[in-house]
Amino acid sequence: IGRASRSECIVLRGWAANSSAALDVPSNSSTRSAASPKLLASSANSVGVSSFAASMRGAAAAQLVGASKDATHANATVEPRKPRIYFLFLAMHGVNNFEIWKAFFKTAPAEKYRAFIHCVHDDCKRSVVGSALQVVPTVPTVYCSDLVTAQQQLIRYALMDKDGAPNPDDKFAFISDSTLPAKSFSEIYGTLAARHSSDFCVFPVGLWKEFPWYLVHATVMEEGSRHSNVMMKHHQWIVLQREHAEKADREFSQDTIHELRHVPVCPDEFWYMFILYGSIRPPDFIYRHKDLEHFTGSPVVTSSPGETGIQGQCDTFAFWPQDQRSSGDHENFDLYDSLDEVSLPQPESPGRPGEWSAISLHGIRSIAHSPFLFVRKLVNNTMLAKEDKDGTMMSDDFTFEKAWLENVIS
Numbered sequence: 001i002g003r004a005s006r007s008e009c010i011v012l013r014g015w016a017a018n019s020s021a022a023l024d025v026p027s028n029s030s031t032r033s034a035a036s037p038k039l040l041a042s043s044a045n046s047v048g049v050s051s052f053a054a055s056m057r058g059a060a061a062a063q064l065v066g067a068s069k070d071a072t073h074a075n076a077t078v079e080p081r082k083p084r085i086y087f088l089f090l091a092m093h094g095v096n097n098f099e100i101w102k103a104f105f106k107t108a109p110a111e112k113y114r115a116f117i118h119c120v121h122d123d124c125k126r127s128v129v130g131s132a133l134q135v136v137p138t139v140p141t142v143y144c145s146d147l148v149t150a151q152q153q154l155i156r157y158a159l160m161d162k163d164g165a166p167n168p169d170d171k172f173a174f175i176s177d178s179t180l181p182a183k184s185f186s187e188i189y190g191t192l193a194a195r196h197s198s199d200f201c202v203f204p205v206g207l208w209k210e211f212p213w214y215l216v217h218a219t220v221m222e223e224g225s226r227h228s229n230v231m232m233k234h235h236q237w238i239v240l241q242r243e244h245a246e247k248a249d250r251e252f253s254q255d256t257i258h259e260l261r262h263v264p265v266c267p268d269e270f271w272y273m274f275i276l277y278g279s280i281r282p283p284d285f286i287y288r289h290k291d292l293e294h295f296t297g298s299p300v301v302t303s304s305p306g307e308t309g310i311q312g313q314c315d316t317f318a319f320w321p322q323d324q325r326s327s328g329d330h331e332n333f334d335l336y337d338s339l340d341e342v343s344l345p346q347p348e349s350p351g352r353p354g355e356w357s358a359i360s361l362h363g364i365r366s367i368a369h370s371p372f373l374f375v376r377k378l379v380n381n382t383m384l385a386k387e388d389k390d391g392t393m394m395s396d397d398f399t400f401e402k403a404w405l406e407n408v409i410s
Contacts, residue, residue, distance in 0.1 A: 081164030082112065083171070083193035088154040089117040090147065091177035094127040096380040100180055100404050105132040107409065108185040114161055118150045124177075144266040147236070151268065152252045155245050169193055170242040178355065178377035179237070179316065184409055188373050192315075197296040198244045200273060201235040201314035205302065208233050208280070209270065211263045229279035232300070236268045237316040237374070241294060244276055251275050316374040317367070319345040319354035338366040340389040345377070353377055360385040361394065361403055368408045 095101055095117070105115065117133040118141075119125045125135050136157045141150045151174060158172055171192040181188060192199075209231045240248065256275070260267040277292050280302055289299040296313035317335055336344075343363025345354030355377040361384070367375050384400035387393055394403075 078165035080167040083167045083169040084111070084161075085113045085189055085192055086158040086161075086170065086172045087113060087115040087175055088151070088158060088172060089115070089133060089175045089177065090141075090150055090154070091117055091124045092120045094119075094124045094177065094380075095133075096178050096378055097180055097382060097401065097404075098127065098131075099401055100409065102131055103405055104181050104185055104409050108132075108189070111164075112189055113185070114158060116154050116157055118154050144268075145261060146257050147266075147268040148252070148257055148271045149254070152248065155240075155249050159245065159249055166242060168242050169196060170245075171195075171239050172242075172245045173239040173315070173374075174237050175374065176237060176376050178379070179374050180376070180378055180404065180408075182317065182367050182370065182372045182375045182408060191373060192239060195296060196241065197294040197298075198241050198276070199239040199296045199313040199315050201238070201316070202273070202300060202311040203233040203235070203269075204310060205308040209263060209265050211279075231263075231265070231270045231279050232273045232277070233265075233269050234273050234312070235314065235316065235318065237318070237376070238272060239315055240272070244272075244294065248272060248275055315372065316376060317370065317372040318376050319347075335366060335370040335372065338370075339363050342385045348377075355379060356382055358383040358385055359400070360388050361392070361407070362389040364403050364407050 089095060105113070113132075115133045116136055117124070117128055118136050119128075119138060120141060128135060134157070136153050139149050139153050141147050154174075155172060173192070183191075211229060211231060252275075256271065257267050260270060260274075263270075277295070280290065288301060288303040290302050292298045292300060297311060300311050301308045319336065340360055340362050343356070343359045343366070345356050347354045353376070357379045359378075359382060363385075382400045384394060384398070384403055
């Protein structure tokens with residue numbers, strides 16, 4: 001193994017004891033458990049320090065690698081194709097306003113994207129037959145208990161795409177069933193393909209979560225004292241660059257999800273930042289800023305809760321009433337302030353983002369002119385307001401779908 005920090009030795013000692021079980025774990029990342037590095041162990045490393053899996057050598061370590069690594073190594077000497085965007089949908093009964101998405105993908109060159117969907121119910125699967133969306137096998141999901149397993153199912157199948165050598169600038173974008181594109185395909189592709197980093201929309205520091213030392217195997221400071229760490233909270237609808245998607249595939253296990261539920265938090269709002277960047281140790285707060293590798297918008301501010309707003313790169317607009325007016329300068333405020341009264345998203349319930357059941361032509365154009373690539377939550381068959389902000393009346397045949405296609409997609 002070579003040199004290892006004290007925390008790595010703590011983790012590896014426990015791993016070695018279970019190595020025989022680890023060797024028998026199947027390659028399917030949704031079923032890996034003992035072989036994957038435990039989430040709790042990953043918190044031993046400070047932000048930016050690679051996980052202990054990267055330091056392991058030999059045949060046993062090779063068993064931890066998912067389909068992503070095999071695909072990458074097989075094409076290591078081949079010229080990478082152009083970047084590809086992987087649209088990863090999570091849906092219950094289907095995708096709201098799906099006709100808009102179908103029109104969106106019709107404008108997209110086939111070699112520049114792939115689209116996958118995880119459906120909870122069979123009617124969802126039937127609704128996408130014949131479309132650009134490929135259905136992945138359903139895995140159990142529970143709101144705010146485990147959506148990460150479904151997300152990782154999508155990642156796993158997307159990484160199996162072997163049409164051309166993988167490109168480091170490939171992007172993996174999670175999309176909800178109530179989301180619509182806020183730009184044309186060419187604009188979304190141009191924006192995401194040009195970035196070399198992952199996009200996380202990070203909640204204000206006051207919403208980050210402290211977790212106690214006894215839930216963490218290796219958060220032992222050098223002098224042996226026990227302490228708590230802090231996890232950074234992010235919106236679920238993130239965009240990962242290929243290296244991060246591959247790392248998430250390698251390190252996913254049901255153990256990591258189970259451990260996060262004991263904090264307790266909604267794992268989908270913490271798991272990816274935690275797996276990729278670790279946790280923030282209390283001393284880090286002294287320095288106020290933290291540089292994160294391959295993180296759009298780095299560094300993050302880690303100072304007191306009252307001094308930070310939303311951070312990182314928010315590609316998907318969502319209206320959260322509780323943090324809409326938190327301090328910090330962000331595009332969320334500009335878009336919200338540009339909407340007319342009928343176009344304001346309405347809070348669905350406490351602790352949930354607002355949703356649109358109606359919107360005006362002015363509201364649609366405000367979304368199209370915003371910096372966001374996607375927007376949620378829009379109910380199925382969203383109603384178009386018949387009177388616009390300036391008093392213009394819409395004709396009966398000018399529907400929400402037509403207005404969105406003409407002002408956003410085209």
